[in-house]
Amino acid sequence: MRAVIFGASGLLGRSVMRAFGDMAVTGTAFSRGAGALVAVDATSADAIAGLLGRVRPDVVVSCVGERRPAVWAGAPDRARAVNVDAARLIAEGARRCGARLVHISSDYVFDGTAPPYRPGSAPNPLNAYGRWKLLAEHAVRAACPDAVILRLPVLYGPVRFAAETNLTEIARQVASGAPVELDDVCVRYPTHADEAAEVCRRLAGALLQGQYLGSVVHWSAEQGLTKYGMALLIARRFRLPADHVRAGDADAAAGDRPVDCRLDCQNLPAALGPVRRRLFDIEFPPAVEPWLMPTGPATGRRKDPS
Numbered sequence: 437m438r439a440v441i442f443g444a445s446g447l448l449g450r451s452v453m454r455a456f457g458d459m460a461v462t463g464t465a466f467s468r469g470a471g472a473l474v475a476v477d478a479t480s481a482d483a484i485a486g487l488l489g490r491v492r493p494d495v496v497v498s499c500v501g502e503r504r505p506a507v508w509a510g511a512p513d514r515a516r517a518v519n520v521d522a523a524r525l526i527a528e529g530a531r532r533c534g535a536r537l538v539h540i541s542s543d544y545v546f547d548g549t550a551p552p553y554r555p556g557s558a559p560n561p562l563n564a565y566g567r568w569k570l571l572a573e574h575a576v577r578a579a580c581p582d583a584v585i586l587r588l589p590v591l592y593g594p595v596r597f598a599a600e601t602n603l604t605e606i607a608r609q610v611a612s613g614a615p616v617e618l619d620d621v622c623v624r625y626p627t628h629a630d631e632a633a634e635v636c637r638r639l640a641g642a643l644l645q646g647q648y649l650g651s652v653v654h655w656s657a658e659q660g661l662t663k664y665g666m667a668l669l670i671a672r673r674f675r676l677p678a679d680h681v682r683a684g685d686a687d688a689a690a691g692d693r694p695v696d697c698r699l700d701c702q703n704l705p706a707a708l709g710p711v712r713r714r715l716f717d718i719e720f721p722p723a724v725e726p727w728l729m730p731t732g733p734a735t736g737r738r739k740d741p742s
Contacts, residue, residue, distance in 0.1 A: 437644070440464070440491055440535070442478050442526050443499035447600050448540065448591055451633035452497055456640070462491050478522035484529040495640045496530040498523060498539045498576075503565060504599055516568055523572035527579035536643040537583035538636055539576045542569045543656070545587065548622070548694025555587075555652040555700075563692035577651060584639055585652045586632075587699060592716075592723050593629035602626075606663055607724035610670045615680045620664035621688035623696045627657040628714040638708040649707055654699035659716050663687070666720075673721055674728060 437459045443449040444463025453463045464476040464487065477483045478500045488496070500522045502515045523539060530537040544566035545559040561567045576583050592603040599605055603626060609616045635655045642649055661669070664683045671678035687693040705711060 437495070438462070438491055438493045439495045439497065439640070440488065440493040441497045441499060442476070442484075442522075443501065444473055446499055446501075447593055447595060448588075448629050448632060449499040451593060451629040452499060452636050455630070455633035455637040456497075459495075462487070462493070478526060479517045481525050481528070484525050485532070488529045488533045488535070492533060493535045494644060496526065496535045496537045497636055497640065498526045498537065500526065501540065501542075501569070501572075503542070512564065515564075519565070519568035520571045520575060524575035524579050527576040527583055530583070531580040536640065537576070537580050538639050538643070539572070539583050539585045540636075541573050541585050541587045541652075542566065543587055543589045543625075543654075543697035543699050544694065545570045545573065546694060546697045548697045551696045551698035552700040553654070553697060555650060555654055562694055566694075573652070581651075582643075583651070584643060584649055586636065586639060587652065587654050588632050589625040589627050589656045589697065589699060591629045591632060592626045592720060594723055595727075598727055601723075602663065603666060603720065604724055604727045606666050607670050607727045610667050610676055610678065610681060611674075611728040613677070613680055615682070617682045617684035617686060618663040618667050619685060619687035619693075620662045620683035621685045621695060622693050623660040623662055623698070624666075625656045625658070625660050625698060626666070626716055626720070627655070628716075628719050631655075631657070631712065631714045634711050635704070635708065638711065642708065647707070649704075653704050654701040655704060656699040656701055657714070657716060660696070660698060661716070669717070669720070670724055674725070676728075 439456045439459045439461045441463045445465035463473045465473040502518045546553045547560040592601045667681045
């Protein structure tokens with residue numbers, strides 16, 4: 437079996453590459469390519485077709501996307517192209533080469549007013565990212581009707597730069613000691629990238645066996661936390677002062693962040709079999725510890741507090 441993972445240099449893409457290690461897997465990257473990853477511009481139909489024509493994969497996973505708000509504001513046309521156009525082109529390419537497709541979407545397609553959200557719940561995105569992800573879903577369904585769209589919440593795990601996840605940015609704010617206000621209204625459900633990747637692998641296996649799971653499925657951790665709640669957990673775990681961190685409502689007050697997008701994913705475990713659930717309280721320390729130094733990742737491991 438052969439797999440192509442688009443967006444393999446990102447947080448989720450790196451985990452998906454590992455999860456598909458039992459296949460002959462090809463990963464792609466654009467601006468952060470390294471090692472064995474293939475340089476592919478996912479907004480180029482020719483580049484996508486060329487790769488898929490050479491590899492002839494059985495399954496394609498589309499992890500391409502841009503979630504960072506700073507990029508939305510600084511380069512909105514490029515962010516839209518990466519989130520919407522790339523999704524359509526990858527879906528068209530997968531259909532043409534006869535591959536099964538798993539497309540990654542987001543809980544931000546919902547407005548957060550009526551959780552939990554089932555796969556059939558009506559989307560109503562509040563911000564540009566959510567609207568782009570919803571447009572991408574429509575484009576994927578039109579281009580590749582047999583694709584499965586997997587909606588995920590915010591992810592965490594070992595990162596390569598602080599802004600790759602909210603969690604590491606929060607860790608740096610806690611460690612800096614500088615006064616900061618963090619939202620204590622909007623609830624996130626941080627899910628480990630390796631857990632999400634295992635779900636991707638199980639979905640791909642089910643598709644390859646001809647199992648129908650529906651056009652949209654959800655996966656999420658069960659523990660909900662605000663940014664302020666995450667900051668307090670980090671401070672307690674590493675015995676750091678938190679007097680400089682204040683609870684606020686900045687994200688909620690802006691009106692473009694959903695308050696609670698909890699995903700209902702109760703039907704998926706029955707279809708996929710048991711997936712290892714990673715508890716945030718246990719899993720987050722290794723992800724944030726290297727970023728507690730003001731200058732970036734520490735060169736050595738800090739002593740693990742008991």
